[in-house]
Amino acid sequence: MFPLPQKDSGTPTTSPGSVSTQGLHSNHGDGLEGECSGKPDQKPLKLYGVGDPTAMFSSDSPYLSSRGSIIKWFWDSAEEGYRTYHMDEYDEDENPSGIINLGTSENKLCFDLLSRRLSQSDMLRVEPSLLQYPDWRGHLFLREEVARFLSFYCRSPAPLKPENVVVLNGCASLFSALATVLCEVGEAFLIPAPYYGAITQHVYLYGNVRLVCVYLDSEVTGLETRPFQLTVEKLEMALEGANSEGVKVKGLILINPQNPLGDVYSPGELQEYLKFAKRHELHVMVDEVYMLSVFEESVGYHSVLSLERLPDPQRTHVMWATSKDFGMSGLRFGTLYTENQDVATAVSSLCRYHGLSGLVQYQMAQLLRDRDWINQVYLPENHARLKAAHTYVSEELRALGIPFVSRGAGFFIWVDLRKYLPAATFEEEMLLWRRLLDNKVLLSFGQAFECKEPGWFRLVFSDKTHRLRLGMQRVRRVLEGQSQVAEDAPSC
Numbered sequence: 001m002f003p004l005p006q007k008d009s010g011t012p013t014t015s016p017g018s019v020s021t022q023g024l025h026s027n028h029g030d031g032l033e034g035e036c037s038g039k040p041d042q043k044p045l046k047l048y049g050v051g052d053p054t055a056m057f058s059s060d061s062p063y064l065s066s067r068g069s070i071i072k073w074f075w076d077s078a079e080e081g082y083r084t085y086h087m088d089e090y091d092e093d094e095n096p097s098g099i100i101n102l103g104t105s106e107n108k109l110c111f112d113l114l115s116r117r118l119s120q121s122d123m124l125r126v127e128p129s130l131l132q133y134p135d136w137r138g139h140l141f142l143r144e145e146v147a148r149f150l151s152f153y154c155r156s157p158a159p160l161k162p163e164n165v166v167v168l169n170g171c172a173s174l175f176s177a178l179a180t181v182l183c184e185v186g187e188a189f190l191i192p193a194p195y196y197g198a199i200t201q202h203v204y205l206y207g208n209v210r211l212v213c214v215y216l217d218s219e220v221t222g223l224e225t226r227p228f229q230l231t232v233e234k235l236e237m238a239l240e241g242a243n244s245e246g247v248k249v250k251g252l253i254l255i256n257p258q259n260p261l262g263d264v265y266s267p268g269e270l271q272e273y274l275k276f277a278k279r280h281e282l283h284v285m286v287d288e289v290y291m292l293s294v295f296e297e298s299v300g301y302h303s304v305l306s307l308e309r310l311p312d313p314q315r316t317h318v319m320w321a322t323s324k325d326f327g328m329s330g331l332r333f334g335t336l337y338t339e340n341q342d343v344a345t346a347v348s349s350l351c352r353y354h355g356l357s358g359l360v361q362y363q364m365a366q367l368l369r370d371r372d373w374i375n376q377v378y379l380p381e382n383h384a385r386l387k388a389a390h391t392y393v394s395e396e397l398r399a400l401g402i403p404f405v406s407r408g409a410g411f412f413i414w415v416d417l418r419k420y421l422p423a424a425t426f427e428e429e430m431l432l433w434r435r436l437l438d439n440k441v442l443l444s445f446g447q448a449f450e451c452k453e454p455g456w457f458r459l460v461f462s463d464k465t466h467r468l469r470l471g472m473q474r475v476r477r478v479l480e481g482q483s484q485v486a487e488d489a490p491s492c
Contacts (some may be wrong), residue, residue, distance in 0.1 A: 044491060048195075048208065048246075051213065053074075071205055074205065078197075079200065085442050090440070092466065099441065100442065100459050100470055101460075102165060102441060102468075104443040105196075107324060109327070110382050110385065116305075117297045118367070123367075124363075125359075134355070137165070137167065138167030138349050138355075139167075143365060146167065147159070147161060147165055150318075151366040157308050164341075166338075166344050166351065170323060175319075176203065177345065179202070179206070179341060182233070184248070184250075185207075186210065187287070188250065189212070190242075190253065190282070191212070191214065191253040193216060195258075195450060214281060214453075216229065216230060218416070227261075227405050228261050252285070256286060257407070260444070262405070263483075278315070278451045282310065282315050284315060284317075285317050286319070287319050289323065293386065293410055295409070296408025298408070304316065305318055317336060326367070326384075335396070390408070390461050397415065402416065412458045415458070417457055421455045424449045428454065441471050441474040443458065443459055
């Protein structure tokens with residue numbers, strides 16, 4: 001997707017010095033060294049940015065309202081690569097020269113396991129209540145099962161309560177609903193960047209809510225730091241900057257594990273971020289959609305719901321879905337857990353537009369209660385397949401001498417292709433992205449995630465071996481050709 005235009009701040013928003021990456025621990029990344037790579041010095045990075053999706057927009061349809069025209073503009077500008085892929089999808093038999101999609105974060109490794117489980121007889125049930133209007137929060141039997149499921153897998157210190165659960169059709173709808181009920185028009189959420197760029201649309205299209213980016217960079221300043229590390233100091237500076245521009249910030253969005261970095265926040269870090277939010281009376285929306293996709297045993301994942309004491313439980317809202325952890329992005333099931341009954345009720349009111357059919361709710365309850373299948377069949381095999389795919393792509397990247405950031409969580413690797421850019425610009429990043437697409441492999445470019453260092457790409461590895469191999473062959477071919485272009489660029 002394409003980045004949204006940003007307005008420059010009227011206050012000083014740059015950090016001193018140029019960006020370097022040195023001395024990384026292997027748990028944080030691979031081969032990110034402070035070197036020139038034949039490019040001019042990079043400009044100092046902004047510390048924050050206030051998003052304004054309409055800054056460069058002009059209406060061009062006589063048939064749509066201004067709001068409708070903006071919604072259409074999002075579609076036209078944000079889906080080029082995805083639309084191109086769908087017009088020329090790779091198929092081993094029907095279209096072997098089609099596009100390999102290493103850009104969309106979907107788990108395609110466990111369809112065999114899921115299809116067998118979802119085809120069993122206990123999944124097939126039709127009764128009157130499933131065909132009638134449900135409680136808009138979701139059927140009680142499903143909310144009870146979600147509460148038990150989250151209590152177990154989030155390791156909550158006390159059982160979670162079904163009255164705090166709201167069910168709807170995916171996390172995109174959750175972001176949209178929460179933005180609408182928590183913010184006035186024009187208000188904003190803080191969000192560490194790079195981040196999953198579609199959240200911009202989720203909070204803006206209905207709620208007209210903006211995002212204030214807390215820009216992170218790849219610089220490693222010591223043994224206890226890591227690339228793109230979020231700190232409370234950075235949050236404070238971004239909040240202060242937004243306030244200085246007259247932007248009212250109402251909350252903070254955290255993604256854990258993080259997309260696109262694969263970063264996993266420690267319990268201490270989570271407490272620090274939550275205490276920061278409490279000091280400033282900010283809501284915290286925590287997206288934990290990859291919580292069961294941590295495949296490296298050495299990486300300890302801790303849900304916000306596992307914390308003994310939340311600093312501000314009335315302003316802490318947790319979301320999860322089956323789209324990632326269970327490879328069901330097309331099924332559209334998401335859930336909110338919040339102790340704030342005003343928030344739960346307001347979101348529930350919007351569920352009449354974002355609800356699930358009764359039949360799907362029944363299937364989801366059956367799936368989530370099958371702890372034996374999840375623990376003994378699905379999760380071990382899913383983690384093993386994710387790890388194998390990650391190992392293959394990591395080794396390919398190392399063979400090419402390409403640095404990357406990966407923490408053993410999620411479906412993606414944050415890849416540093418800066419040395420392949422003749423100049424450190426987003427124009428060159430886009431040209432490289434198009435060359436990859438022209439050579440029938442789709443990646444996601446860094447500016448779509450509001451990364452402020454040109455040359456970073458997200459590469460999704462959660463795919464079958466034959467597609468991964470072919471995709472990486474095409475990536476290698478493009479980059480080998482691009483190396484000569486970069487070498488011809490002026491040296492530092």
